[in-house]
Every structure is written in C-alpha cells, then in structure tokens.
Amino acid sequence: MEPEEEGEDDPKVTLEAKDLWDQFHKIGTEMVITKSGRRMFPPFKARISGLDKKAKYILLMDIVAADDCRYKFHNSRWMVAGKADPEMPKRMYIHPDSPATGEQWMAKPVAFHKLKLTNNISDKHGFTILNSMHKYQPRFHIVRANDILKLPYSTFRTYVFPETDFIAVTAYQNDKITQLKIDNNPFAKGFRDTGNGRREKRQQLTLPSLRMYEDPCKGDRDVGDSDASSNEPTPGRDASPLGPVSSPLRFSRLGRDEKGCNDSDREELDEHEDEHEEERCARASSTSSPGPRPPSSLSPTCDDGVKDRPCLEKEDAKADSRKRSDSVFRNVDKDKSENRHRKETESSKKDTDSGNHSGAKDVFSPLMVQTESPSHFSVGHLQSLALSGLHSQQFFNQLSAGQPLFIHPGQFAMGPGAFSAMGMGSLLASVSGASGLENSVLSAQGMGSTANPFPFHLSQHMLASQGIPMPTFGGLFPYPYTYMAAAAAAASASPPAAQPARSPGTPSRAAPGPACGTARTSSPCPSPKAPTC
C-alpha cells in the first residue's frame, strides 16, 4: 500500500500575485465572511515546481487562527479587543483536482477559489467557518499520495505565506482595504470610480495612491486618506492572478526529530535589512507580546483548544503595513539567529514601484514543515497546545475525486505537545530556510495555534464538498459509509478484470417506449415509415 518512492521530489511553492497580497497585507487584509460563503479576494493561488512529474499528489489548504486575539477596528486601526473566541473545527480543503500527477500540478498555478469562508457555524456546505474580527492564516499543503484515503498516513509538506494572513470581518472596516478590493476584484468593478455613477464611500480615499501601507511606523495612524490612497486601479493587471509570486514559509515535518530545525536549510535566510520591519510581529510574539493573551511562545496556554500563539496583532494595519509584510511570524527562539542570507536579493527588489504586480521577486523563503507517515499532523514545535478533544480529532474522508473535499485537521500546529495528547509522536520538521526564510519558527507558532493531531476524522458533514452540498449518504457517524467504501476500494487496487461478465437482465425497465407516448392529441402511431436512406 505504500506509494513507491521512485521519483525524488523537492517541491518549491510560490504565491501567485504576491504583489497584490503584499498590498493588502501592508494595509491589513480583511476578508468578508457571510452566511452564504464568501471567496477570499486575493485568490489563493500557488505555483509549484520540483514535484516528481510522475508521482501523484494531493494538494490541500486550510485556514487556521493566527493568534489568540479578538480584534476591533478602532480609530482607523486594528486593535486587540480581548482574547479570541472559541474556534470552530477547521476543515482541510482538498483541491478538487486531487489526486493528480506532479506534472499536472506544475503545469499551471493551483487555485483554491472554490474554498469559501463563512461565519455560519451551522454551515452544511463544507465551507471554512471563521470568527469575525479574528485573525487567520491560510496554509498550503502538498502530500504525495495517490489516494485521498492515504492522506492520514502520508507526509504533509506545509507552506505558509505570512502575507496572506487576514482578519475575518462581516463588513469591511478599513476603507483602504475596500478600495483595494474594488480596484482589483473584477466582480467589484461596478464600484470603481470610473466616471460612471456608483461608489458611494471612499470618494476622497481615492487619490493618495494605495500605498498608504508604506507607512513605516506601526504607530497609531489615522484612517481615511492619511497616507496614499488612490482610486486608480492597481497598476497590475485588472484582477487576481497578478504577476509576482513569493515563496512561503515551509514547514517540513521530518522523521522523528522533534522540533529540530535543519540549520542547513534555515541558515540561508533572514538577516535582510528589511527584515527588521517584518520582525516586528515576530519579535513581538517572542518578546514584547502585548496582547490580551500574552503569547508566551512555547507555553501551551491554549484555552479553547485553538489559537493561543503569541498575539501578534497588527494594530494599525495600514500604518505598519510594511513591517508586517513577511515577518509576521518570526522565529521565537532559534529562528532569529537563523534568518540570514538572501537578503541582498530582497533588498534589491524591495523598493520597486508600488502597485506594480509584476516584480517577480522570490523574496523570502518558505518555512516548510514535513510531517511523516504514522503520526499525522503535528507541525508547530514551539507551542504545545492542549487542544480540546472537540475539534482536535478530525478524521479524513475521501469524497470522490472531482469534487472538493475537506477534512477537519482541527488545525495541526507546530506544538509537539499537542500530538502526544493524541497518542501520536510529534515530529517537528525543520525549517527549510533555503532563501530569505525568515520567521521560520515563529511562523510555525502562528500555525500551531490550532494545533491538533489531525487524525482525520470523517463525518458526513465533512463530506459536503465546498460549495456543493452533499446528497446525504448515510448518517453522520465517524466513519461514513463512503469512507468505508473508499477504503475498501483502496485496499484492493486491482482492475475489475475479475468482474464476472454477465448479461444483466436488470437494466431493462418496463417503461413505455418513447414511441407514441405522450401524444398530445389522439393521433395514434399509424404504420412504421420505411427508411428512405
């Protein structure tokens, strides 16, 4: 049952439209969540390379709490407004094309536009349920497996792009975010200030140019047109998949060497002149941790079993936008010293023109956690969150290729402690700091918030594919029928050759032929017409 290891691979992942994400990130990204489900706007798309062309992979994505705080937008900036509310179990969204060959995945950017966010805790579509006014971090996972049923026993390679974090809201708080969305989301084109009527709010906000985020100091800033806000559509292409991409933080959970980080990989990171900016948050968590829930990194002080990493709130999102850039998650203990290398690259590319979405800069390096076989997800290595059994154990389910699946990883974090709770060894991967890998460890922390073993707990509920309500199979017991079936099928991966061919007399039905049936009037079917061919 083990997938042949034949081909070697060394996945590299870059975020598509990194420029756009950066623009949002600098201001303080907000994502609207609605009962009916809302897409993320800068759409999460990743370009992949380094896969074994012939091997099959399953790509997944999930969104976990970024910290343990609840926020409020006050005086034009985001401020911590207390401890986070209980988190709903997070679902793992399996890319609908999974499983597919490495070649197929690498052929074009992998988009997750079907993943929707909602605040409806009773959602039956399988959307990702988030808490409004809370900060989240999307994560991307690559798993080498040819069957979704094997996910629980497979190694997960997790990639995190700090610039994709966001605060979930039911209504936009920061007008600059609204404007940026309107300027870049094709579906919001109707709200652009293109002469035509429309646009009620954000009138004056339009001019200053979107770069209000450049605002270096995170200090308190004022809202409105404080900095540069322009209604002029983003320089980049009109919509989503804009130019540049960025490499994610890569969490790779290796063998059993707990939390051990490969120095080799990480060595070549950080130390960028711009680093300090990003380090802001990172440092905060590791040192200054101001939030309501003092995030003592490494301390498993998780209340509701979910978020409880250091609270690296991005107060005035707009103002300190730059700082948060990509060091949102910074190495707490060891990482700091590790982030070096590649800085030249980054610095050189930094001050490119704003709004330009094209500068292909593979700035910072990803932090990747690779989990291995038996023990499922573990991830976070600094925080050991004793996640409540609630959502901690979620089984995995195979829906049916072709439809988006999702599993409740509960959120597997970096905290090794969490795993032990599940009776699974926690294997912390090292941080592959190939390049600009900054914040590696801290990043792990952020992820770890909702840490959980991720034993793949199946439930009918989970069967619902994103956006595609399931037809209700069996009940809602842990191992739905579907799961069983799939498992069985997977167990014996043999061709149906053995199937006893027999002329099934069943298909025949007693339905009246389409012939004269349903004739409106009375005209019966006279005599058959002779073909003239």
Place this chain on the structure above:
Amino acid sequence: MEPEEEGEDDPKVTLEAKDLWDQFHKIGTEMVITKSGRRMFPPFKARISGLDKKAKYILLMDIVAADDCRYKFHNSRWMVAGKADPEMPKRMYIHPDSPATGEQWMAKPVAFHKLKLTNNISDKHGFTILNSMHKYQPRFHIVRANDILKLPYSTFRTYVFPETDFIAVTAYQNDKITQLKIDNNPFAKGFRDTGNGRREKRQQLTLPSLRMYEDPCKGDRDVGDSDASSNEPTPGRDASPLGPVSSPLRFSRLGRDEKGCNDSDREELDEHEDEHEEERCARASSTSSPGPRPPSSLSPTCDDGVKDRPCLEKEDAKADSRKRSDSVFRNVDKDKSENRHRKETESSKKDTDSGNHSGAKDVFSPLMVQTESPSHFSVGHLQSLALSGLHSQQFFNQLSAGQPLFIHPGQFAMGPGAFSAMGMGSLLASVSGASGLENSVLSAQGMGSTANPFPFHLSQHMLASQGIPMPTFGGLFPYPYTYMAAAAAAASASPPAAQPARSPGTPSRAAPGPACGTARTSSPCPSPKAPTC
C-alpha cells in the same frame, strides 16, 4: 492490482427527462454545434441504481454516428442527402466526478452538461467533434474501476437511449425544434412569446401545439404547423431535468462469447403493437436499407472507418416521430423475434397527454453491452467495421481527477471484426433484455457504426479537459508523459509512508520577503514596528 470483486452489482440506468427527450425525438432532435462548443439541450442525465455502493465506478459518455448518411432538411423534413462524410475521432468523455463510489453515483442523477459539441475539427478543448447534418447517438458507459488508468482493462457496460439521437446542425432547420428548445431551455427564455417583445421567427408556429411530431406516417410531411404545434411551453417543468426517465438499451459485452446474444435476456422484448413504428428504421437497416450508403448490416463496409451501419435515417423527423421513438435501433437478425414482453405496459401508457414531462414510464428496456477485461471495447456484434487505424486506436489518459477527461474510443461498436484488427479478442456481450428490451441488437448496430477497438490511445490533445484547455505537457506522442506517470503511480499503489522525510531545503527561494518588497514609492522599510498586542 485487480479491484476486488467483493460487492455484486447490477446497474440499472434510466434517462432523466425522458418525456422531454421524447418530445424532441418525435420531431427529430437537432443539436446545434458551434466552433466554441455547444451543450446538448435536453441535457443528458442518467439516474443510476443497482451499483455496488462501496465499489468505485467511472462513468463515461460518448457520441457516435448513428448511421452512414448525410442529411438535409428539405420540404420541412429531414431527408438523406448522400453518404456520410468522414467522421472525426470520437472522444470518450469521462464524467469529471470519476471515479466515485456507487453510492455517490446513485445519490443523484449523473449529468454530462460539461460535454460540448463542436464542428471545429481543430478543437483543442476536448469537445466532441461532429459533422453538421449528420445523425448521432449518445451513449452512456459504466465501468467498475477505481482508477482511470484501469479503464482499458475494465468491463464497460454501455447504455443507449434511442430517443436521444439527434442530427447535428449549425443552425436549426426545423422550427418546431427551435420552439421546443426555446420553450424548455432556460437560457433561451428570452425568446419565448411571453408578451414581451422578442421571438422573431416561429410566430405562427406557436399555436398548433408541439405535437406535430405525432404525425404517424413517416411519409413526406410539410413543415410549419402541419400537425399540432403549440407555442405553449411544454407542460413539463420549465427547464431540463424534467420528470420521467427511461431505460436505455443495454449493451453488455460478456466474456469471450462473440456476438452471441443471450436469448434469455432478449427474449422478453419487442412485439409491441407500437413496435412496427419503431421498427421502421431498424428494418430499414437490416432489410430495406434505402440510404445512399446501403447499410448491409454485418458487412464491414466502413469507408472512413467510422459510421457505416444501416442508414436508419429519420426522414421527416417530425412526421414519423412516433415511429422513431425508441426503436430507432432495432434488432436486425435475431433481435426482431426477441423483442417481446412489456408491451402491455408501454401501450397502456402511450397516449398519455402530450407535452407532459411527468409520466414516469419506464417503457422500453435498455440494451446493454458489457465488454470484459483484456480486450477493450468491442461492442457492436452485427457490424464489423474495419475502422481505419486513424481514430480506431485511441489510448486512454488520466488527466487528473476533478477535471473532465476524455478518450478517443474511436467509437467502439458492436462489430467483433473491429477488435481483431487491434489484436484484441472481441467479446460480444449479450443483450440484456430484462424488460421491454426492444431493438437490442439493432441498437448495437447503430452504435457499431464507428466501431473500434478502443485501445485507449492517449495523446496530448486528449489531455485537454472538456472546456478546460490543457497547459500542454509534453508532445503529442501516443503515450504522453502524463500517461506514463499515472501508469507508474497506479502500478504501485502504495502509501507514501515510505517517503523519506527530509527537510527540503529547496522550498526556500531567494525571493525578497513580502516585507518592503515592491514598495511603490521609495519609502524603504523603516524600523520594525513593535507589536502592541
């Protein structure tokens, strides 16, 4: 590698919205084909039952030439206008949800709305290429297999619904068809005579009631409101998935017994009072064969390697609508005597109200051909079409679950001869004439037109998923890389557990951190902002 045969199954398939299909069929269904690709209007949807809930199945569909004629719409009716033009290789459209469990497939009707028809011989989307003014027959296939790569070695159970045949056109010829489409296709709602302007043509056509097709005699009829044509929208629901369903002709290719038809199954068919009507075409092919290309059933007189079954042209489609109903394909040699049983049922239901889409009548029985393992498709058993090697050999390809795939079966027909050409034994299945199975054999004939071994020939071209242009992988050689990869993966269906967990240093990129990168103006990244949390 063989899929466990554990659960037994006995698939039953019924056509959704059979009433609607019947209405079209009586008039003479026309399907528009365009360069950009066009959907079929009565959407092809099948309801399935009898599958092994736990087993995995792959569902496919293809559209093959129904005869060897070219048609023209003259004097308000379809007439044969010569021998058919060369057929383009036909692609096998794999339902995008494949593979999925029987339970999943049975949960709700399986639709193939993604399948598109085109007349663009250079189509790169993977659409089905048809010849305008030619008659075609859609086919549905059920294959028990948990991996698309195993299709070539799997048993195909093919179902044919005679009432779904149609003539491809670039512009509608019969106004009644146009009106029926407008009345039932939601997307054409703008052309309905609902007081509001619109609708230019078909003004007077509106009243007579759509049943002009009731016209019993296939003799020459006139167009216009000859019979009963009504503008009143079809009684059935507004759009597609209307009420009743019908069972298809089922082609089941069993072991090695060539062309042999299980009498048992077929015995209970035919002999319906209305039969004669439907027999029209059938007889024609087997006996009266009038068309330009005298279809001597059984004789492998295939010109371009495609269609060359008896030409069962449906001259004045409208007029002889009833006849053609469901005996379009009739048993040529032995089937005739076999079609019995169930007639009572059908007759009793016949003269139901016209236009009503609700009468759930499982009238005629399906003809099913079941192919078995090694030798791939064969199917047709009466016609041995020496399909040219051109499109005859199409390899199969696994694109990636989640996306529609298609293969070029070339069109596997009933002709056993065709297979030998491929070096594969042809195993004719028997006709399962469980109930009302009429026209079983002939049906096979119709299908057999484009008979071909269906060795699953892969080509880059085929990789293109329906509607989703492929990103071009390798070249266009028979066994594209993707295929190889997939095959390899399938060969070793083992979990990735063995994968050596290693901290990949690769993911790290030299990309400039999202931090200050791409800063629009010049403002460098000042100092990192201290977290205030």
Place this chain on the structure above:
DNA sequence: ACGTTTCCCACCTATGTGCGAACT
C-alpha cells in the same frame, strides 16, 4: 447609542441561448 451582523440591491463576470445579418 454603538458595534456588529444581516439582508437585499445594483452591478459586475462568465457563460448559455437563438436570432439574423453577413459570409462562404
């Protein structure tokens, strides 16, 4: 009164329709 959420709306993208003029 305030902070947040819900709801409906106009407007957008994207795509499926047949029409009819233009083209071949």
Place this chain on the structure above:
DNA sequence: CGAGTTCGCACATAGGTGGGAAAC
C-alpha cells in the same frame, strides 16, 4: 441565388461584489 456556416447581438442563468439600510 441557395444551402450552409459564422459572427455579433440581445437576452437569459448563475453567481461573485460592496453598499447601505435594517436588524441584532
């Protein structure tokens, strides 16, 4: 000129946007 095809069009469905009023 006629048969058939192509093209842009107006109009449909389906669903993604933020606004703003109303509700909580």
